[in-house]
Amino acid sequence: MTLLDWLLIAILVYSIVMSWLKGFIREVLGLITVLAALLLAAWFYRGFANMFKDVVRTENLALFFGFSVIFLATLVAGFVIIWLITKFVKFAKLQWADRMLGAAFGFIRGWVIGAVVLLALTAFDVQTERLKNSELVPYFLPGSRV
Template identity: 35%
Template sequence: MIWVDYAILAIIGLSALISIWRGLIREVLSLLAWILAILVAVTFMRPLADLLTPYISVPSARLIIAFMALFIATLLCGALINFIIGKLVMSSGLSGTDRVLGIVFGTARGALVVGVLVLMARLTPLPQDPWWEQSVLLGRFEAMALWLRSYLPPEVAAYFTF
């Protein structure tokens, strides 16, 4: 194993550690809050930007401020809900099970992050470096990156060569 293999293990291990500390329910709720924040911001930024017209004259600034306000407000609401549900889980006695399942979630998330990083590395000359071929783990994550590429729109997937 070489340095990149240790970096891959560190990413997956750190993700698993964070998830064991927070637990599955809080991790899933956090992920859902991020997804919802993006959806809310993208869906409602134009109507909010229109309401900001009397106060902000630059259209691009209105859109950015509207997006950020909606995104942050939704994340804060999600964090509050996450906090309350997290306290309920702790008091219910499910925290041990929640944390063990959190390890599984965190490990999967870490592996997915590595897969996305390997996919993004395909846009660079990194895969031609000698250490890429010497890595024990990169080959497995290239298979994951290839699988991830199959879910991209064809015009985007064409940029990623394998």
Template identity: 30%
Template sequence: MAFTWVDWSIIALIAVSGLISLTRGFVREALSLLVWIVAGAVAWLYGGALAGYLAPYIELPSARVIAACAILFVLTLMVGALLTHLLGALVQATGLTGTDRLLGMVFGLARGALLVVIGVGLLSLAPVQQDPWWQQSVLLPDFLMIADWSKNVVLGFFQQSTNAGGLPGRVAFPL
């Protein structure tokens, strides 16, 4: 079966992610990933608390929570980007070699594949699986299988940590 435009788009996304990481290096990419994880955790843990303060401005409760999580996520990303830039400049001043860039490329390829897995997982929630472009794709079934497996692992993790005595409405991160 020949690759479709969807398959080439997947390959392009992974390749672009790898090339960006090749130029930035592993240290900056690892710090960037850490910032994204922290931003997600901050939004998850404190979005509900901030939503209460948005009640006078946003009437719909679900919209309040979404707005609060988005605000916290973006603000954390902005602070993290500043710190990543400063630490990246410090690392660059030390004169790390091409190994940092090569490891960065591998990291970027993995990140690109992860983005595809997340995108495919989210798209699978919509009624797109009957569309011709979805059915004719060579790569989508593999990424969908990984997305389903990942969903089960993540949901199992959160189920275990919620049952482990965490605070009501919050996930008890085992760190």
């Protein structure tokens, strides 16, 4: 096994363990919350920037504050919802299922991250000899071609 194989294993194990600890709900809804916060802030920041134009000196700073307020407010709202749902899951004694699904999600995420790492290595023709000698690269390469 090469150093690259050990790196891919470390990525997979770390992703699986972290997702198992957090659970599927926190992982997936956290990702959705961040994406929603970015989208909402990108769509509506100009309207909120008008509230800050009298307070700050430049329009760019007002735009930044408008984006930040929407982004942070969406994050807080999303994390409150996640907290409530995880409390319900714990109350319903479904935490084991949440963790198992979280571990499965972590495996998929780790595989995708490993595929992206290999995509970067193959795109820039870095360490091609290590890629050829690796035992795990054939399992990750189909994902990097997607």
